[in-house]
Amino acid sequence: xxxxxxxxxxxxxxxxxxLSILLELERLPVGxxxxxxxxxxxxxxxxxxxxxxxxxxAVAKASNSGESYKLDIAHNRCAxxxxxxxxxxxxxxxxxxxxxxxxxxxxDLEVSRSVAHDMVYCQEKNFGIxxxxxxxxxxxxxxxxILISTPKWAMRLLQGYAYNFGQLKNIKMAGMCAIxxxxxxxxxxxxxxxxxxxxxxxxxVGQWKEHELGIGIxxxxxxxxxxxxxxxxxxxxxxxxxxxxxxxxxxxxxxxPDIDLNNNYYSHAYGxxxx
Numbered sequence: 001x002x003x004x005x006x007x008x009x010x011x012x013x014x015x016x017x018x019l020s021i022l023l024e025l026e027r028l029p030v031g032x033x034x035x036x037x038x039x040x041x042x043x044x045x046x047x048x049x050x051x052x053x054x055x056x057x058a059v060a061k062a063s064n065s066g067e068s069y070k071l072d073i074a075h076n077r078c079a080x081x082x083x084x085x086x087x088x089x090x091x092x093x094x095x096x097x098x099x100x101x102x103x104x105x106x107x108d109l110e111v112s113r114s115v116a117h118d119m120v121y122c123q124e125k126n127f128g129i130x131x132x133x134x135x136x137x138x139x140x141x142x143x144x145x146i147l148i149s150t151p152k153w154a155m156r157l158l159q160g161y162a163y164n165f166g167q168l169k170n171i172k173m174a175g176m177c178a179i180x181x182x183x184x185x186x187x188x189x190x191x192x193x194x195x196x197x198x199x200x201x202x203x204x205v206g207q208w209k210e211h212e213l214g215i216g217i218x219x220x221x222x223x224x225x226x227x228x229x230x231x232x233x234x235x236x237x238x239x240x241x242x243x244x245x246x247x248x249x250x251x252x253x254x255x256x257p258d259i260d261l262n263n264n265y266y267s268h269a270y271g272x273x274x275x
Contacts, residue, residue, distance in 0.1 A: 010141060012142070022230065024248075031134040034129055046130055055071060085129055101113075165228075
């Protein structure tokens, strides 16, 4: 099947198309690449916002309008993101839990400290970061891919992951540092997807819709996840969704596989008589 074969071969434009078709994405998938040195950063051909941007705002703009940004510590207007992404050392104030205790987002210092100790930061030093739609990556490959979607389509991503890898374990979320940590540094360091309900900060500056959530996926396994989504269409999706998918494939000029419209694994599992 053309769509799947292209995606597995690190064709990120095809991966973007596959995800958009299979998951009815309203936003573009966003590829994140860590930039190690100043020389690499200066060579990257992407917009550097003169007055700076919070990292999650750059992700929002890339997902919404296809813009590309590069951010270093001088142009990322969020210290929490610079810390999570390895551009800024973790301060003792943050690591001790005192910072968020002072902000009164947790019951007491003990709870705040436990949250702080569970945070996962990039261990290697990074000079900057590239944020752009997944389909714009050609010679270089992203490190992490972020998708902003809905619970229904997040479910299909998880089912695609489970098809090839089994149950996704150790999902980590606190509704804090959502795009920078829950969707970027945690998936990158732990080499596994993570789901985020987003956080109050990113919902403010990223202007995400109320029904949206985030998923961060290591780019190295994205092809496997797409493969899993593809192979679970028949057992997972209802007839209406399958019909819409077949139409989208036809409109994109892609091969339409044999799909059993009238059956899935739960069709007759709840005492519903066969018709």
